Amino acid sequence: TASVKISPSILSADFAKLGEEIRAIDAAGCDWIHVDVMDGHFVPNITIGPAVVKALRPHTDKLFDVHLMISPVDAYLEAFAEAGADIITIHPEAGPHSHRTIQAIKALGKKAGVVLNPGTPAKMLDYLIDEVDLVLVMSVNPGFGGQSFISSQLRKVDAIRKMIDQTGRDIHLEVDGGITVDTAPLAISAGADVLVAGTATFTGGPSQYAANIRALRGE
Numbered sequence: 381t382a383s384v385k386i387s388p389s390i391l392s393a394d395f396a397k398l399g400e401e402i403r404a405i406d407a408a409g410c411d412w413i414h415v416d417v418m419d420g421h422f423v424p425n426i427t428i429g430p431a432v433v434k435a436l437r438p439h440t441d442k443l444f445d446v447h448l449m450i451s452p453v454d455a456y457l458e459a460f461a462e463a464g465a466d467i468i469t470i471h472p473e474a475g476p477h478s479h480r481t482i483q484a485i486k487a488l489g490k491k492a493g494v495v496l497n498p499g500t501p502a503k504m505l506d507y508l509i510d511e512v513d514l515v516l517v518m519s520v521n522p523g524f525g526g527q528s529f530i531s532s533q534l535r536k537v538d539a540i541r542k543m544i545d546q547t548g549r550d551i552h553l554e555v556d557g558g559i560t561v562d563t564a565p566l567a568i569s570a571g572a573d574v575l576v577a578g579t580a581t582f583t584g585g586p587s588q589y590a591a592n593i594r595a596l597r598g599e
């Protein structure tokens with residue numbers, strides 16, 4: 381559908397020229413920009429921190445969708461907010477006080493999201509959904525780009541779509557991991573309205589970004 385938002389994950393960009401890459405995906409018509417933050421502790425990989433988010437901020441006006449895969453998380457929220465994050469998304473498994481963490485993100489004036497790992501049930505949202513602006517369903521185990529889509533997560537997307545509709549609130553439902561031209565339509569029909577795409581956006585280099593993004597939207 382034309383209304384689905386594409387949030388390219390810069391994890392698959394050329395890290396030696398991130399500013400240029402951000403300008404290229406902006407020009408190619410992406411909706412948001414997905415920033416994967418990993419600490420080598422919560423997930424088995426290390427990426428970037430607030431200094432890089434801050435350096436990238438002047439390169440685009442598009443929304444920064446910052447996915448924090450770090451533990452502990454609370455001590456870093458302010459730094460990411462100040463660096464220019466618009467949405468900050470956290471894993472409930474990253475600490476014992478996810479409800480408090482979500483309140484802290486909102487108190488910083490940012491939108492708050494909660495992420496569910498492939499093994500985490502939708503039920504985890506029961507007492508969080510009324511507090512968040514976004515739910516992110518991981519369709520791979522977090523840590524790396526380029527993994528295969530885990531189809532069992534479609535059932536979870538469908539269940540969460542129903543939960544969101546019941547709230548009557550405008551909560552984004554985002555799917556992250558293994559999104560391709562083949563899996564994007566499945567995620568969309570299950571109820572996703574935002575798709576993260578790393579490999580599928582950046583494959584082929586800058587001349588292909590616009591076509592890649594259009595293809596993910598089904599255009």
Ligand code: DX5
Binds near residue numbers: 577580
């Ligand atoms: C995985 C990250 C994803 C990942 C997506 O831990 O959260 O955002 O970069 O990459 P692809 O689209 O290549 O699966």
Ligand code: ZN
Binds near residue numbers: 389447556576
């Ligand atoms: Zn991500």
